[in-house]
Amino acid sequence: MKKLLFSLALLCPILAYSQSNNAPSSYDLHDITITGYLQTQYQKAQLSGIYSFSGGDFGKNSSERFMIRRGRLKIDRVDKYSSVVFQIDATQNGVQLMDAFIQFHKPGSKTFLFTAGLFNRPFGYSIVYSSGYRDFPERARVFQTLMPRERDLGAMISFRPKKDFKFITAEVAVINGSGHSARDYDSKKDIVGNLGFKFDSLANKKLHIGFGGSVYKGFVRSDTETYLSLQDNAYVKNTSAGNVDWYTKRDYYGANLQLQYDNTFGSSSLKAEYISGSQPGVGTSSSISGPVASTSFSAQPATDLYLRSFSGYYIWFTQQIAKTNLTALVGYDVYDPNKHINEKEIGAANSFTTAGDVKFSTLGYGLTYLINPRLKLTVYNEHVVNEPTQLPQYIDDLKDDVFTTRLQYRW
Template structure:
């Protein structure tokens, strides 16, 4: 009887467990073959243990079986996933700057590189009613440039009203669509120039409350509201350098099927933050007819908070058809950004210049992106067209950009065309051609359009 119980439980542990809740899939850590190997190893250990202690063989078998079952039960909701993205790129000129995988080295106009190499661990725990109690995620990114963390967060759920959850740790900021759309699923190779500049690496340390009704009785199940407090510097910083926190919020509509041929989703977002001014020199754009920065050098500036405020809205429209989907996406963001003279990127450390705290520059910006996606004959083939712009300084343009300004004030429009093929569920191949267009200015390096058109072929392996 005990032998029958042993083999019955061994068969049970070899099954793969799939659990899908709130758009998150948790799958078994151990596939059937691995389970059997794992069980054999533990069974082998039991024999060794038996040789070192007294008692009947059957008693030891039962003890080890219990240990095995406890181990398997503990890890039945652990998931391991990952992907790698090797790619080849060619750009028009040697040493060109690029937001498509990073700048090229001096004297180089083509390269092989590993864009991303992700390994992710998920764990979920459920109560007796199969409602989620908590889950946590570890994700690492490894390339030829080193290994860094990406996600280290935990989330616990309230199960009395099935209404809210709380997330803490390192995770994506709840702002907009593109920032939260995963790199493994995104049809274009990279996020737009604006997203990469304002929210580099997308993630930050903080705490987030999510209101998300988990009932199926009313329209509110399609709504989700996130509100979080974050350090503000994201993964570009090793630690927080001031006492100010960024407040970020997003109200989103989950995909809503309006008809058999129309699915709509979208959100509105806001970021209300800033950084402490460690210098008295604060530059702002003049409202006068002559476009220029003017400096406020009042000693009282030190210790005040320089603003960083973003406002955004996005929409996604999907039209199912016989061969797949036709889809349109759009997102617009505008606001105020505090950075430095040479960059509009959110500072990760206290900016310095010649050993002293560098002046801060406050600019009004806006930007947007638009996608058109179309399956070609089947879901295995897809055409992608994308247009995005980022204007880091809305109060100056074209030939007005000269003395006193830098590349951080130049607007870029980027056109991208791609063909994506999905041979199977674990393989994706993307061919992408990108055409960035900078505005022509009186800056030495930007009197004409830069030669930075680029082509990429990327292969993604995913499990």
């Protein structure tokens, strides 16, 4: 039983709805069920006060910390017609609502599901896949930047056939676009679409394949008379009274792939995802610094918009070691917030470029050990590299590597 549970924990999202945040713990009829997980960890950074996508920035005078990374408590109920999910996240920073949605469907059939409330944006693989099952400590930098906290408020229709086309999943959602926030700052709504395919039992049931594509079509409102667009490695200011209450496009296009092969040595898994598109951001200031300048907004940006074309991807590889409870992890991800500019030109005089244009790559490696079916230990190191620029803070590679030791308990 222990080995069976361990193998299930390794599988791609090809297996269970419970591994998706946009689902109850089970679609079997049940009264109130409580599930969740707790992640407590110790981290060591190269320097004090670094910007970090490994659980948040470090304090000004701190390079070491203990923290509760996630403390999730999920309550759900399923009847013949509908289900309800309510999830909170309790950490040292307080308690925050994470999921609150209702799903309903035709009695006796879950081919079409309608979801309304606060839920994960249905984009790609890693956004929806639960952090309680993911082997790697954090999602890739590109997804943390574009979709911080992963969730949004809105409504979604899901198509999940059970018979002839059971290998297909299709989802379309209409959301506020302001992310994990109770207040939308404009009148337009964003549309997210996802199409996925999964094949569970190929090559004598040893090979599992999943792949898909996603689209995000959204907008960001301008609150000033000026926006900046890129021309020849420098931003050009476009100023007009008509730019106030003007909407710029926020469009993403993504593709993802998951492979798993159950071999004689142990399960091998490869997961990859690529995303590209346009991401309106801002310039750095006294209140907005570092990589945050290219992030998505939860409130109306009060400064001039920067129109950026980005690209990013991650590759995750895991290898179960000799069919034991040990799994080796290797991950690599890249986020280029401005793919049309030469890194050496960032920071040049009168270019108006900022830290929000700097490209980052991260090489991660580590081990997980499944102590028992509920308790998992993860040891992971991230080597973060930024491209050299002319910006004073980014002339050389920052010393912003992070080592993490995490203990997780799931119930």
